[in-house]
Amino acid sequence: MTDLPPQNWRLSKNVAQLLAGAVLVISVLVLFAGWGAGVEALTRLHPDFAAMVPSTALCFLLASLAIVIQFRLPPALKSLTLFICSGIIFAIAFTDLMVIRLTDANGIDAWLWPEADTFNSANMAIATASLFIFVAMCLLFLGLSRVKMRYAVVATATIGLIVAVTALVGYYYDASALEEVPLFRGMALHTALAFTALFLAVLMLRPDTGWIAILQGQGGGSRSARNLFPIVVILPLLLCQFALFAAQTDTFSENFRLNIIAIVFVVILSIAVLRHAHIQNTIEGDLRTALADRELLLREVYHRVKNNLQMTISLLRMGMRDINDKQAETLLNSTINRVESLGFVHRMLLSAHVPSEVKLDDFLKDLGAHIVTANSGAHAVPVDLKVTASTRVLHIETAITIGLLVNELVTNSIKHAFEGRTTGTIWIGFEGGADGAATLSVRDDGTGMPQDEDSLTLGTGTLIIRGLVAQLDAKLDYQVQNGTAVTIRIPAATMQRMYDG
Amino acid sequence: MTDNPIKVAIVEDEFLIAQDLSYLCEKLGMTVVGQAANFDTAVKLIEETVPDYVLMDVRLQGKRDGVNVALKAFETMPSIKIIYVTGSNEPPTLARIDEDHPYAVLIKPVGERDLARVFGFGN
Numbered sequence: 241m242t243d244l245p246p247q248n249w250r251l252s253k254n255v256a257q258l259l260a261g262a263v264l265v266i267s268v269l270v271l272f273a274g275w276g277a278g279v280e281a282l283t284r285l286h287p288d289f290a291a292m293v294p295s296t297a298l299c300f301l302l303a304s305l306a307i308v309i310q311f312r313l314p315p316a317l318k319s320l321t322l323f324i325c326s327g328i329i330f331a332i333a334f335t336d337l338m339v340i341r342l343t344d345a346n347g348i349d350a351w352l353w354p355e356a357d358t359f360n361s362a363n364m365a366i367a368t369a370s371l372f373i374f375v376a377m378c379l380l381f382l383g384l385s386r387v388k389m390r391y392a393v394v395a396t397a398t399i400g401l402i403v404a405v406t407a408l409v410g411y412y413y414d415a416s417a418l419e420e421v422p423l424f425r426g427m428a429l430h431t432a433l434a435f436t437a438l439f440l441a442v443l444m445l446r447p448d449t450g451w452i453a454i455l456q457g458q459g460g461g462s463r464s465a466r467n468l469f470p471i472v473v474i475l476p477l478l479l480c481q482f483a484l485f486a487a488q489t490d491t492f493s494e495n496f497r498l499n500i501i502a503i504v505f506v507v508i509l510s511i512a513v514l515r516h517a518h519i520q521n522t523i524e525g526d527l528r529t530a531l532a533d534r535e536l537l538l539r540e541v542y543h544r545v546k547n548n549l550q551m552t553i554s555l556l557r558m559g560m561r562d563i564n565d566k567q568a569e570t571l572l573n574s575t576i577n578r579v580e581s582l583g584f585v586h587r588m589l590l591s592a593h594v595p596s597e598v599k600l601d602d603f604l605k606d607l608g609a610h611i612v613t614a615n616s617g618a619h620a621v622p623v624d625l626k627v628t629a630s631t632r633v634l635h636i637e638t639a640i641t642i643g644l645l646v647n648e649l650v651t652n653s654i655k656h657a658f659e660g661r662t663t664g665t666i667w668i669g670f671e672g673g674a675d676g677a678a679t680l681s682v683r684d685d686g687t688g689m690p691q692d693e694d695s696l697t698l699g700t701g702t703l704i705i706r707g708l709v710a711q712l713d714a715k716l717d718y719q720v721q722n723g724t725a726v727t728i729r730i731p732a733a734t735m736q737r738m739y740d741g
Numbered sequence: 742m743t744d745n746p747i748k749v750a751i752v753e754d755e756f757l758i759a760q761d762l763s764y765l766c767e768k769l770g771m772t773v774v775g776q777a778a779n780f781d782t783a784v785k786l787i788e789e790t791v792p793d794y795v796l797m798d799v800r801l802q803g804k805r806d807g808v809n810v811a812l813k814a815f816e817t818m819p820s821i822k823i824i825y826v827t828g829s830n831e832p833p834t835l836a837r838i839d840e841d842h843p844y845a846v847l848i849k850p851v852g853e854r855d856l857a858r859v860f861g862f863g864n
């Protein structure tokens with residue numbers, strides 16, 4: 241199903257009405273002027289051709305009427321009309337099919353119209369009755385408003401169209417040959433024409449579905465299909481016409497004509513297949529280039545972001561040169577470290593395989609090591625860092641948030657947990673649960689409670705942690721037991737949101 | 742160290758970053774012999790001052806990049822140690838750097854500890 245512009249809908253609707261209108265005119269002429277007034281030229285167009293029987297004309301009348309008036313009826317009435325017409329047509333066709341098959345009777349027409357019995361084959365052809373069952377199905381599906389029904393409509397009408405066109409082409413080449421096929425025996429020329437028009441009208445009622453939609457589409461493929469479609473239809477007909485003519489004039493034998501047709505079709509189909517392959521290759525190539533361009537652009541953006549972060553850090557450090565205030569210096573240093581952690585995400589992104597995803601374990605290992613290095617002042621305790629994380633990838637947004645949290649928590653541990661110790665260990669963990677939730681944990685084996693010595697930075701750190709935890713809808717759990725353990729449980733909904741976003 | 746300070750040249754087209762790198766180098770006790778933002782001034786600076794180390798950005802103003810500068814300097818002064826400072830650690834850039842024989846590669850943002858580490862101060 242594709243979106244069609246309004247003018248295409250209008251055009252299709254008009255074509256459908258026109259086609260159904262033509263069928264309506266044919267059926268009225270055959271029924272009333274042909275059978276009613278006895279004009280034989282209307283019931284059978286040529287003395288050698290089969291006639292359109294009254295029941296056939298009646299079914300055409302009902303079907304075309306249902307299509308023509310449905311545009312002028314309110315929805316509820318429209319469906320009802322379609323259902324009623326569908327039911328009657330089905331009943332007539334089914335009865336006829338059963339009567340022809342099961343009895344020697346001359347069918348419903350002999351009963352309806354006794355004088356019709358005077359003509360030979362005065363009942364519906366098997367193909368005609370079968371096609372009316374398809375028409376009944378089309379009308380039924382048209383009346384059902386379910387979306388899936390549009391595919392049923394198009395499929396049924398397409399099969400009907402193919403059978404009708406087969407009969408039509410049969411008349412075009414050799415009417416007597418068609419008459420020899422039991423299925424089509426007794427099908428009139430205007431019956432085949434009317435079926436073709438009727439099924440086309442039904443297809444035009446669903447112009448946004450199936451092959452009709454492709455033919456009507458806006459894309460380059462549809463344009464090319466529209467250009468080639470007349471050739472596809474006319475070329476095989478002309479070719480067979482030529483073969484028929486050549487065989488009739490004894491240019492070559494009937495069997496050799498099959499040879500010619502087979503070879504020509506092989507050539508034409510090969511051209512079609514190879515052309516399709518060529519177009520697909522071109523499109524794939526273009527797509528690859530576009531994707532590569534996009535990736536390049538994205539990397540360029542990350543590069544710029546990182547450069548800007550470096551410049552921000554440079555500005556902060558330049559501002560620090562003239563500061564003699566210990567507290568202000570500490571604050572600026574913390575800020576520089578935070579900005580560096582932000583830059584870290586972009587550093588990982590630039591080396592990543594997919595430019596918007598970060599491998600979690602690598603990210604946490606590198607970031608953790610960086611934080612430890614950044615905080616290893618002259619009087620700092622050497623810290624052993626252990627990272628356990630799954631190898632899953634994180635989206636950039638998640639990675640930034642997790643990165644900032646880890647920066648604050650690990651920095652806190654380094655600064656406060658190992659007071660008076662010679663060594664310390666910090667564990668960083670990130671585990672995804674089976675339910676989609678995730679747990680970030682930062683634990684140390686330090687002395688426990690953080691010393692509130694520089695309350696300004698600690699205050700900012702706490703503010704950042706609380707803010708980010710709230711942003712993740714997460715729960716923070718803080719435990720002091722053989723060190724400090726901070727556990728942040730991120731609910732599945734947040735993880736999902738961050739992946740989708 | 743102060744008697745015979747390490748001489749560093751900085752090749753970086755972004756003024757603020759060049760300033761920051763100068764500041765950090767001086768803080769570590771090295772002498773910054775000059776800054777350059779493009780190929781020509783960089784080559785001139787290196788030839789005139791003969792530094793021990795060059796902090797080299799890969800992307801510079803103009804067509805030629807830091808690797809061009811390094812290869813040019815290597816012709817006359819093969820002993821100079823080139824430390825690349827790059828904003829991009831993506832494979833093409835790193836491959837480009839590998840065309841030269843870098844002493845070290847630093848990925849921006851570069852901090853004080855990173856510099857101290859490559860110059861062999863402290864940890």
